[in-house]
Amino acid sequence: MCGIVGYAGRDRAAEILFEGLKKLEYRGYDSAGISTRDRGEIFTAKRGGRVEGLRLSLKELKGTVGIGHTRWATHGEANDANAHPHAFGRFAVVHNGIIENHAELRAELRAAGHVFASQTDSEVVAHLLDFYYEGDLADALRLACARLKGCWALAVLCADFDGFAVTRRGSSLILGRGEGFMAASDICALGGRSAFYCVPEEGDIALVTPSGIEIFDAELSPVGRAFSPVRDVEPDSDKGDCPHYMLREIGQNARTVRATCASVARLPGLKEVHSRLGAADRIALLGCGTAYNAALAGVRLLGGAYDACVTAHIASEARFDPPGLTARSVCIAVSQSGETADTVMAARAAREAGAYLVAVTNVGYSAITRVADKVIPVCAGTEICVAATKSYVGQLACLHILASPGRADVRAAQLLKAADGIERVVADGSRALEIARLCVRSRAVFFIGRGADADAAVEGSLKLKEVSYIFSDGYPAGELKHGTLALVDESVLAIVLITDEGLAEKCENAVEQILSRRGRVAVVTTLADVHRRLSPRTDAAWLLPPAPAHLSHFLTAAALQLVAYRAALLRGCDPDKPRNLAKSVTVE
Ligand code: F6R
Numbered sequence: 001m002c003g004i005v006g007y008a009g010r011d012r013a014a015e016i017l018f019e020g021l022k023k024l025e026y027r028g029y030d031s032a033g034i035s036t037r038d039r040g041e042i043f044t045a046k047r048g049g050r051v052e053g054l055r056l057s058l059k060e061l062k063g064t065v066g067i068g069h070t071r072w073a074t075h076g077e078a079n080d081a082n083a084h085p086h087a088f089g090r091f092a093v094v095h096n097g098i099i100e101n102h103a104e105l106r107a108e109l110r111a112a113g114h115v116f117a118s119q120t121d122s123e124v125v126a127h128l129l130d131f132y133y134e135g136d137l138a139d140a141l142r143l144a145c146a147r148l149k150g151c152w153a154l155a156v157l158c159a160d161f162d163g164f165a166v167t168r169r170g171s172s173l174i175l176g177r178g179e180g181f182m183a184a185s186d187i188c189a190l191g192g193r194s195a196f197y198c199v200p201e202e203g204d205i206a207l208v209t210p211s212g213i214e215i216f217d218a219e220l221s222p223v224g225r226a227f228s229p230v231r232d233v234e235p236d237s238d239k240g241d242c243p244h245y246m247l248r249e250i251g252q253n254a255r256t257v258r259a260t261c262a263s264v265a266r267l268p269g270l271k272e273v274h275s276r277l278g279a280a281d282r283i284a285l286l287g288c289g290t291a292y293n294a295a296l297a298g299v300r301l302l303g304g305a306y307d308a309c310v311t312a313h314i315a316s317e318a319r320f321d322p323p324g325l326t327a328r329s330v331c332i333a334v335s336q337s338g339e340t341a342d343t344v345m346a347a348r349a350a351r352e353a354g355a356y357l358v359a360v361t362n363v364g365y366s367a368i369t370r371v372a373d374k375v376i377p378v379c380a381g382t383e384i385c386v387a388a389t390k391s392y393v394g395q396l397a398c399l400h401i402l403a404s405p406g407r408a409d410v411r412a413a414q415l416l417k418a419a420d421g422i423e424r425v426v427a428d429g430s431r432a433l434e435i436a437r438l439c440v441r442s443r444a445v446f447f448i449g450r451g452a453d454a455d456a457a458v459e460g461s462l463k464l465k466e467v468s469y470i471f472s473d474g475y476p477a478g479e480l481k482h483g484t485l486a487l488v489d490e491s492v493l494a495i496v497l498i499t500d501e502g503l504a505e506k507c508e509n510a511v512e513q514i515l516s517r518r519g520r521v522a523v524v525t526t527l528a529d530v531h532r533r534l535s536p537r538t539d540a541a542w543l544l545p546p547a548p549a550h551l552s553h554f555l556t557a558a559a560l561q562l563v564a565y566r567a568a569l570l571r572g573c574d575p576d577k578p579r580n581l582a583k584s585v586t587v588e
Contacts, residue, residue: 001172001586002084002096005068005189006155008163011179013066020189021051021068021181027096027185028072028383028582031083035092035157038063042092042159046083064210065178067155067164069094070584074100074333076119087527088114088125089130092161095122097152097171098187098587105147125154137161138205142220145169145203151341151586155183159380162585163209169202172339172587174368175215177227181208186584187230187365188382196227199365235383244384246467246568246575250561251426254379254429256390257419257554259379260397265412273374274405276356280308280330284355285325285359286346287334290388292461294360294395295334300452301403302332314340316588319349327354332402335359336383336391337584338366345588347371360398362391375559376402385576386583387467389561392459393422393554418554421545425558429566431542431557433497435522436566438539439470442493442520447560448477450507451496452553456497460560467575468567477510488519493539495563498525499552511538524559526552 003024007016010438013036029396032054045057045440069084075098076082087093099105102121109127110116116123137158145152151170157435158165165175166183174192176182177533179417182207184190187197190228200206203218204225217223264270277283283297295312303310308330313323315333319342321488325331335343338361348371351357361374363382369375378394397415404411439445445464448459453474461474475484488494494514498507504527511534514521523542525531526547535541544555568575 001027001072001582001584003066003070003179003185003189004094004096004153005184006164006166006208007182008065008208009382010064010210011180011335012300013064014061014089016191017066017068018051018054018058019191020184021190021255022527023191024185025070025573025577026386026583027562028070029577030073031080032069032077033069033083033085034061034068035085035087036068037064037159037162042087042157044087044092044210045441046080046084046085048079048083052357056565060101065157067094067157074098074337075121082118082120084122085157086118086120086126086335088123088126091126091129092157093122093126093129093157094588095125095152095375099148099152100150101125101281101490115328129156134210135160137165138207138216138220141165142218143166146585148454153185161440163207165207167203167205168342169201175206175208175213176230177213180210181213183208189453190230190543196228197230198225198227199446200225200560202571244565245433246387246389246565249383249385250558250565251390253393253426253558254419254422256380256394257397257422257487260377260394261401261412261415263377263379264398265408269374271356273402276330277306277308277402278304278405280306280328282323282325282328282329283308283310283332284318284325284350285332285334286317286343286350287311288315288342290392290459290462291334291336291340291343291395294399295393295450295457295464296455297396298332298334301399302454305403305405311495312327313346315340315346319346322353323350324408325353325355325376327328329355330358331355332358332360332369333372334370334395335376336362338368338390339584339586340588341588344368344371354376360395361546362394385565386578386581387463391559394441396553396557414443414551418547418551420426421555422548422558424463424545425555429572430560431540433566434540435542435563436521436570438520439464439468439563439567440570443468444487445470445472445493446480447472447474447481447495447497450477450503451500452549452555453499456553456556456560459557460495460563463561464567466578466581468571469562469565469579477507480510481513486518488514488517488518490518493520493522495522495524495555498527499547499556500549501527504530508534526555526576532576534574
């Protein structure tokens, strides 16, 4: 979603904010803007398009205090007028979140004579501040927030105040202390300047000035909040030698599995989680997008290990149609960012129903960690590419260990072998290019498989469509003949995953059905026999290293991520920043 950043210190703010915004751009890249303050005057540069578009305006932004924004459009198209900061009267405001009652507030403020310059929900905040302001920024912010419905992280510049104010409800916000004082949506934007960080509580209001940070609760009583060393969560946001973050992060799959095993198999309290799972009447896994696809895999893994009824739920649905959890149930919320609004809300609802809440997440200071009873860390390191890759295999590793009561060490050892296999897949990606070429020549691509391969197929399809914009879908192979086969002709490609000997024959039937309708077929398999039989008859066949069926998911995931990456490049798409998307979807 949108990213916000603020700085107050001794150095020029514009360049620091610009660098911060570049790091936050993974959250949205529809438009960007910066406001700075100098001697009672506010200077603003903003425009549609990427953060880079602000570079030439930086020298016009005077002062050592300022705020910045990179936008993922929700209300109003991605143009200059709708770019943040939004200014009115003595205020400039940046916002991440959604103001749900903006239309009602807009009507009220219009009636009081306010004229609006954009179609955004966020602009009402600048007008409300102006409406309530009587010389005290924190108080105006308190009164304005009391009128808002929805979720927000806000940073506010006021011409009369040498600093800026921030507050949050439901959206992420981190305060930083070091060389100057900062606030940002993500720790990565604190840009090496902050030695210590703090996550303010919901409703807190902080005043950030060149001489320090004062934090107040929602009633403006001063509160102390703990700061922790940034080095404990140092983000790794370097592309290395890779042309794209996506390729670099696919290359970190194996490392992620190893680090996750090392950390989770010895996690204090893991025994307690295993025993909760063992005693549960229901185990409900929640997630969105790729995290939901990991949850699907989790159903097979946990379903085979525990007596409970194990189900996976799309978080945005589960929130309004809760899966009947009780005090004996366990809910496992899966989220890379730990900030996805749908997942956090559904997890809260599960907890309110009495369930024991386990969060499987890559971000140890995220919102979901504050509602969970137990956090299972995905040790992927910072994932910058909008498409989830290494975090997905890390989530799978966590779910494997959760599904191994009393023998986490044994499963971890197996996962380390899978990590070696992933490395071999990534090192020999020539087949990925061949399959990607078939994808870009196709009108549609169907990913199919049976058993765990069906789950991998769904994720492979999501990866391809989001980075290459090729229409694709993922199915259990047996479903093809119940409808989708009607679409198959020579312009359609089926990518068929076959990794389970017991199911191979049935999958080969699906291949025959496609070939006899002149569809194209690419096979991705860990089975040498299947490869030998099918490679002469299909358009491409990729033999992955051998792996037991329950671990092959790691190999097919890496292979299909590479196919998607190559297809994006062949189509001239930016795989790191797919159109219309953003990482960390903090709106519902
Ligand atoms: C796909 C992708 C998204 C996320 C989804 C959930 O590649 O990245 O589908 O998986 O938005 O995000 P998290 O895991 O942060 O909750």
